[in-house]
Amino acid sequence: MTEPATDAPYIALKAVQKGFKIGAEAVPIFTALDLTIPRGDFVAIMGPSGSGKSTLLNMLAGIDSPDGGELRIGSARLDRMGEGARSSWRAHSMGIVFQFYNLLPMLTAAENVELPLLLKPLAARDRRARVEKVLDLVGLSGRGGQYPALMSGGEQQRVGIARAIVSDPALLLCDEPTGDLDRKSAGGVLEMLRFLNRKLGKTIVMVTHDPRAASCARRTLHLDKGQFLEERRAA
Numbered sequence: 001m002t003e004p005a006t007d008a009p010y011i012a013l014k015a016v017q018k019g020f021k022i023g024a025e026a027v028p029i030f031t032a033l034d035l036t037i038p039r040g041d042f043v044a045i046m047g048p049s050g051s052g053k054s055t056l057l058n059m060l061a062g063i064d065s066p067d068g069g070e071l072r073i074g075s076a077r078l079d080r081m082g083e084g085a086r087s088s089w090r091a092h093s094m095g096i097v098f099q100f101y102n103l104l105p106m107l108t109a110a111e112n113v114e115l116p117l118l119l120k121p122l123a124a125r126d127r128r129a130r131v132e133k134v135l136d137l138v139g140l141s142g143r144g145g146q147y148p149a150l151m152s153g154g155e156q157q158r159v160g161i162a163r164a165i166v167s168d169p170a171l172l173l174c175d176e177p178t179g180d181l182d183r184k185s186a187g188g189v190l191e192m193l194r195f196l197n198r199k200l201g202k203t204i205v206m207v208t209h210d211p212r213a214a215s216c217a218r219r220t221l222h223l224d225k226g227q228f229l230e231e232r233r234a235a
């Protein structure tokens with residue numbers, strides 16, 4: 001879904017609060033988290049284990065909601081939406097790339113990529129054309145009939161990326177996209193993410209422990225003790 005161009009930040013968190021209950025004890029993760037990301041940015045989020053990176057990504061994905069504060073993505077106020085509205089927003093507005101690909105093993109690569117399109121009013125022929133186009137884009141032309149188990153980790157992650165972009169979302173969220181890959185395959189996946197950002201204008205937020213992955217982003221934010229501590233903007 002294309003939204004009108006605006007100077008307002010694409011993603012804006014204002015004084016976001018989030019915590020979890022462990023037994024009777026409330027454990028705060030964020031008490032007042034602020035973050036702004038302009039459209040077309042590529043942000044890497046790093047930080048120690050337990051600092052809340054996945055919690056943040058889950059809120060950006062609309063999987064989880066803040067306990068307080070404001071969370072805006074484009075024109076959507078995610079903090080004001082119920083679960084149903086968030087899940088429909090998710091289907092139209094963003095794609096997610098997972099560390100362990102999350103492909104369904106009983107479906108072919110093409111069928112995995114096609115899944116998000118089944119929620120849309122598209123004819124089977126149009127769905128297949130879109131699937132072929134994105135498989136081609138990620139360098140897997142002609143491989144759609146293969147099952148994930150017969151593909152390398154790097155190829156499976158490319159299928160994961162194809163599935164994340166098949167609906168043409170403006171936002172791509174990546175959770176440790178190179179965490180399960182060898183150096184060479186990781187390089188290929190990072191090159192693909194850079195292409196999606198630089199050439200197709202996707203806004204990307206990537207959680208990673210891998211400094212090489214972070215160096216592909218335009219900005220790196222370090223999350224620690226509920227705050228972003230430092231920031232590096234690539235030249």
Ligand SMILES: Nc1ncnc2c1ncn2[C@@H]1O[C@H](COP(=O)(O)OP(=O)(O)OP(=O)(O)O)[C@@H](O)[C@H]1O
Nearest residue numbers: 020021022029047048049050051052053054055056
């Ligand atoms: N559903 C939940 N219930 C209770 N506590 C949770 C829940 N999800 C996360 N937490 C806690 O919130 C804190 C932040 O977790 P989170 O997974 O966001 O950290 P992370 O920075 O992604 O860690 P890692 O780098 O190890 O993946 C941790 O202390 C975790 O135990």
